[in-house]
Amino acid sequence: MASSSAFLDVARVHKRFARVHAVADISLAVAPGEIFALLGPNGAGKSTLLRMLVGITRPDEGRIQWPTMPGGQLPGVQLGYLPEDRGLYQDMPLIAVLTYFGSLRGLAPRDAQQAGERWLDRLELLPRAKDKVGSLSKGNQQKVQFAAAVLHRPRCAILDEPFSGLDPLNQELFLGLVRDLRAEGTTVILSAHQMSLVERLADRVFVMQHGREVLAGTMPEIRERWGTGVRLILTVDGTAAGVGSQTEALAAIAAHPAVVGVSRGEDAAVVIALARGQHVGDLMALCASRLSIVSVRTEQPSLHDVYIDVVGTAAPATPAEAA
Amino acid sequence: MTRAQQVRIIAWWEFNRFVKWRQQFIGIAVMLGLSAMIGGVTKLITGARGKQVEVAVVGAATLGFPLPDVDGVTWLPERYGDAEALRAAVAADSVGGGLIIAADGGGEVLVRRKSAWTTRVAPAFTLAHQAAAFGQLPLSAEQRRALEAPFAVRITALGTGGGASAGSSRLYANILLGIGLVVLFNGFASLFVGITGEKQQRITEQMLSMVSPQSWIDGKILGLAAAAVVGTVMMVATALVAFLMLPRIFGGSVPTLPPPPTELGLLAMIALVTLLGTAMWFAFMAAIAATIDDPNSSPRGAMLMIPVLPTTLAFVLVSRAESTVAQVLAIFPLTSMAVLPVRLLSTAVPWWEPALAIALLAASVWAFRRAAGKIFAAGVLLYGKEPTLAETLRWAREA
Structure with missing residues (x-):
């Protein structure tokens, strides 16, 4: 993406701690109104990068700019932040906490209270508005935390691991909430480990490992650039005639020029990874002649597959990075 | 949103977190009830003595x-x-x-x-x-009156140097010091909970994305100091009510306090010194609290007792308020909050002494506040470890 049209422009940013190069030469751009997902294993530097975007820490080198904002800086009132390391005032009522955070984000106290009540209603917690935060379950506290981060309708919401610790139903709820934010015009930058959710949610992903970028782009771009292509999944009848030669059949299939790999999947499935841009007509004929095929389907590589493939094979960290 | 608005919001929030009016009034009721009980028991004992x-x-x-x-x-x-x-x-x-x-x-x-x-x-x-035996001596009524009369001494302060306001000065100096001590003790508890508790509850990152560490610490100092002052005022008022009302209820003689010093300038000066001193020590304690990771195990909790030392020193100096040591300590910023009021109430003080003390104290408040902001900014995001003393001092020097 061209930096000139970016909402956020990060250029060659580095952050080092005592013996760790936590963020190494990261450059990225985020478009206005998109959902941008940061991915990476634990310790990849995602939270460090997000803290720098929020302004809690500063880069040692490089530049973080918000080109559309005056002076290239995003005012605190335009920012919503859900930290990975999160908590709330346990001894205070829900509505008081939301009003307080809304006020600090620039809302008038009455507006902050009304916004807090709207969010509690949306999260089905309005009847408990005057209960103390400590009386809520962990999942409900996380909902309140989310509301506290965005109730002032920020231009940009930075959400560090918003789905962690949530049950599947609440993950779906949060998915909807994040989509709603985007629909309201908020740019969302999030980090997550839940690949299937990110795949459904993010406009673009950025994968980090050992503080460095390992891949970035939209899902189609990532599949195109990093994926192993479409996979052909054949369910075969292992008891049918000619089964004894299945190993030979798989070897013959693997030798076909349109195939980059063959493996046995679950439930008597044969998974054939196809090379990009190859015709598969004669491959299908070969499979039909050597295997007793019960069903056929194709599958796009998932983000999970790409992630495991790329992160699993990424270069090891330098001694300084690995420290 | 301006920094001053943020500080005001934070101060109000912290004040309301720590001043629970319902609990305050329950506390007062319990205190009065206990006092009444003690009064009743005392009366019973007095009655028993009448047997x-x-x-x-x-x-x-x-x-x-x-x-x-x-x-x-x-x-x-x-x-x-x-x-x-x-x-x-x-x-x-x-x-x-x-x-x-x-x-x-x-x-x-x-x-x-x-x-x-x-x-x-x-x-x-x-x-x-x-x-x-005295009655048997051959003395006239006039001679007897002369022998029984006490030797009258009247104290007159001349000149413009102020000086002892009345015989009650020492009493009021002690009362002021006692109140100052209670404010600081109240402050320990709220600062300890208000800062280390926030680290424990993992609120810090969320807060620091909204406000600067300096605004946060300024708001905390203001709010928690106000909470400590309110707690102390409630406590003193309750004690005063018990002191004056209970003898009426139980039929004892009502004690009277001598009239307080009435010089407005003097009172304003004492109020200013107390205010600045409280702000300085709260900034100091906030910085210490920000370096504490786990309040249950950290040995640094003991450092919060440091502000009590000058106050206890001042109690000793009440009876030696004219000494050179007292004069030096009345000017030195770490002790002036406690010692200067004692000197102002007990002895003649040259005009430049409170002026110098207040100027130094104000400078110290600014320096402590800045240092607290720096230490707080660095320390509040350290989880699982406490900064070393060298690190803490380095952060303070960078302020």
Whole structure:
């Protein structure tokens, strides 16, 4: 993406701690109104990068700019932040906490209270508005935390691991909430480990490992650039005639020029990874002649597959990075 | 949103977190109830003391003065004819006690077991004997009045140097110091919970995305100091109510306080010094609290007692307020909050002394506040470890 049209422009940013190069030469751009997902294993530097975007820490080198904002800086009132390391005032009522955070984000106290009540209603917690935060379950506290981060309708919401610790139903709820934010015009930058959710949610992903970028782009771009292509999944009848030669059949299939790999999947499935841009007509004929095929389907590589493939094979960290 | 608005919002939030009005009033009710209970028990004990012991006396006629009143004793001068009969009666527990007056003066108290009233007999008889002897001297009424009159001393402060306002100055200096000490103690608790608790509850990152560490610490210092002051005012008011009202309820004499010093300038100066000193120590304590990771195990909690030292020192200096040591400590910023009011209330102080003390104290408030902001900014995001003293001092120097 061209930096000139970016909402956020990060250029060659580095952050080092005592013996760790936590963020190494990261450059990225985020478009206005998109959902941008940061991915990476634990310790990849995602939270460090997000803290720098929020302004809690500063880069040692490089530049973080918000080109559309005056002076290239995003005012605190335009920012919503859900930290990975999160908590709330346990001894205070829900509505008081939301009003307080809304006020600090620039809302008038009455507006902050009304916004807090709207969010509690949306999260089905309005009847408990005057209960103390400590009386809520962990999942409900996380909902309140989310509301506290965005109730002032920020231009940009930075959400560090918003789905962690949530049950599947609440993950779906949060998915909807994040989509709603985007629909309201908020740019969302999030980090997550839940690949299937990110795949459904993010406009673009950025994968980090050992503080460095390992891949970035939209899902189609990532599949195109990093994926192993479409996979052909054949369910075969292992008891049918000619089964004894299945190993030979798989070897013959693997030798076909349109195939980059063959493996046995679950439930008597044969998974054939196809090379990009190859015709598969004669491959299908070969499979039909050597295997007793019960069903056929194709599958796009998932983000999970790409992630495991790329992160699993990424270069090891330098001694300084690995420290 | 301006920084001042953020500081105001944070201060108000912290104040409301730590001033729970309902609990404050319950606390007052409990305190008054306890005081009333103590008053009632005291009255019961006083009533118990009114239970009289009958003490038979032999030889009262040889005294030369009437039997004096002794608290808890009823004299029975005619019941037994001689000492032996009296000894036998006391041994048989027929009478509470006995007193045998010797013909050459002095006496012997007889009891079957140890009794508290026996210690009151000798002083009462000594006073009665002295009064009788004094009455027998050939003195005129005028001479007697002259002998009984105390030596009158009147204190007059001349010049513009201020000085002792009244005989009550020392009392009020002590009261002020006591109140200052309570404010600081109240502050320990709220600062400790207000800062380390926030780290424990993982609120810090969310807050720091909204406000600068300096704004946050400024708001905390203001809000928590105000909470400590309110808590102290409530406590002092309750004590005052108990002090003045309970004697009325239980029929005792109502104690009176001497009138406080009335010089407005003096009071304003003391108020200013107290305000600045409280702000300085709260900034100091906030910085210490920001370096504490786990309040249950950190040895740094003891450092929060440091501000108490100057106050206790000032208690010692109340009776030596004119000394050079007191003058130096009244100017030194770490001790001036405690010592300067003592000097202002107790002795003559040159005009430049409070001016210099206030200027230095104001500079210290600014420096401590800045250092607290820096230490807080660095320390509040450290989880699982505490910064070393060297790191803390480096952060403070960078302020």
